[in-house]
Amino acid sequence: MKLCLGTVQLGLKYGINNQIKRQPTKNEGYKILQSAYEKGIEYLDTASVYGTAEELIGQSAVLDSGVMHVITKLDAGIHSGFVNEVKKSLERLKQKSVDGVLLHDALNYYDRLQLKELLQVKEQGLAKSIGVSVYEPRDAVRIAGDGIVDYIQIPYNVFDQRLDYTDFFQLAQKNNIKVFARSSFLQGLILMDPDKIPYQLKEAEPFIKRYREILCDHEFSAAEAAMLFSYTNENIFNVVFGVDTVEQLDANLETIKKAETFKDCRNALLGIADGISDQILNPGLWEV
Numbered sequence: 001m002k003l004c005l006g007t008v009q010l011g012l013k014y015g016i017n018n019q020i021k022r023q024p025t026k027n028e029g030y031k032i033l034q035s036a037y038e039k040g041i042e043y044l045d046t047a048s049v050y051g052t053a054e055e056l057i058g059q060s061a062v063l064d065s066g067v068m069h070v071i072t073k074l075d076a077g078i079h080s081g082f083v084n085e086v087k088k089s090l091e092r093l094k095q096k097s098v099d100g101v102l103l104h105d106a107l108n109y110y111d112r113l114q115l116k117e118l119l120q121v122k123e124q125g126l127a128k129s130i131g132v133s134v135y136e137p138r139d140a141v142r143i144a145g146d147g148i149v150d151y152i153q154i155p156y157n158v159f160d161q162r163l164d165y166t167d168f169f170q171l172a173q174k175n176n177i178k179v180f181a182r183s184s185f186l187q188g189l190i191l192m193d194p195d196k197i198p199y200q201l202k203e204a205e206p207f208i209k210r211y212r213e214i215l216c217d218h219e220f221s222a223a224e225a226a227m228l229f230s231y232t233n234e235n236i237f238n239v240v241f242g243v244d245t246v247e248q249l250d251a252n253l254e255t256i257k258k259a260e261t262f263k264d265c266r267n268a269l270l271g272i273a274d275g276i277s278d279q280i281l282n283p284g285l286w287e288v
């Protein structure tokens with residue numbers, strides 16, 4: 001299954017459209033993690049800056065069997081001492097090593113010393129794979145072309161098809177880099193009622209309306225099509241998705257069973273939001 005459960009939603013109050021209006025409780029967090037494990041999800045995405053997420057994962061039993069892989073990220077604001085930083089994450093996760101450690105920003109990657117420290121994390125056996133989580137397509141293309149890392153995490157969704165117009169996916173494949181794609185729901189913005197969009201993000205409104213219009217001709221809900229758009233990109237190794245409840249987790253697991261019937265709908269959605277600005281596509285720039 002090409003799914004990686006994101007955990008920022010479990011460690012912090014997060015999301016533009018947060019339906020439960022709060023961070024899940026510790027118990028709810030455990031249930032989401034346990035349920036993901038039992039239902040066959042094999043990857044977790046976390047980070048040292050995701051509030052209590054690493055501790056929650058460590059205190060749960062989901063890593064015990066060795067089937068679940070965890071990928072964590074270094075704090076982008078810390079520029080040295082990566083081996084020690086990873087050791088702190090390992091302590092919180094109660095692990096001796098992890099599947100992956102990512103830089104949380106391409107800027108860290110461009111600093112020769114920081115990249116060297118990341119490589120040391122792998123050399124010392126603290127992570128099987130190393131990588132970078134990027135925000136901008138140009139960074140994804142450059143890092144894929146360098147072929148130094150094992151993983152790249154990108155933003156990608158039905159509104160953000162920018163990387164499809166570049167040679168990113170070909171470069172990643174050529175250099176054996178596994179691509180993790182986050183933001184399938186753009187934090188929930190893609191699923192929002194157009195009337196409830198905050199005024200700072202009003203530019204998204206016509207695109208959301210157009211999305212809904214297209215879906216009227218297909219048998220997929222807005223949430224299903226958003227997940228399937230990423231999931232059916234064959235160059236994506238894993239879709240990193242977030243949930244606030246076990247019900248959303250189950251809904252997404254049901255959705256991917258429909259992947260084989262999604263082709264026509266996917267074609268209808270190609271290029272749907274071409275020209276939408278970075279102000280919408282990058283939640284880091286949202287001032288809401």
Ligand SMILES: NC(=O)c1ccc[n+]([C@@H]2O[C@H](COP(=O)([O-])OP(=O)(O)OC[C@H]3O[C@@H](n4cnc5c(N)ncnc54)[C@H](OP(=O)(O)O)[C@@H]3O)[C@@H](O)[C@H]2O)c1
Pocket residue numbers: 005006007008009014015016017018019020045046073104133134153182183184185186187188191223240241242243244248249251252
């Ligand atoms: N730079 C980075 O490396 C970076 C940045 C951001 C996130 N991430 C990772 O990516 C993960 C996902 O975060 P994201 O920002 O990309 O979020 P996302 O997956 O685009 O959206 C997650 C939100 O979509 C809604 N949702 C999910 N399934 C749904 C369903 N079946 N029906 C209706 N709504 C549904 C929920 O929001 P509601 O609250 O509206 O219900 C959920 O919180 C994070 O947990 C984190 O691990 C990494």
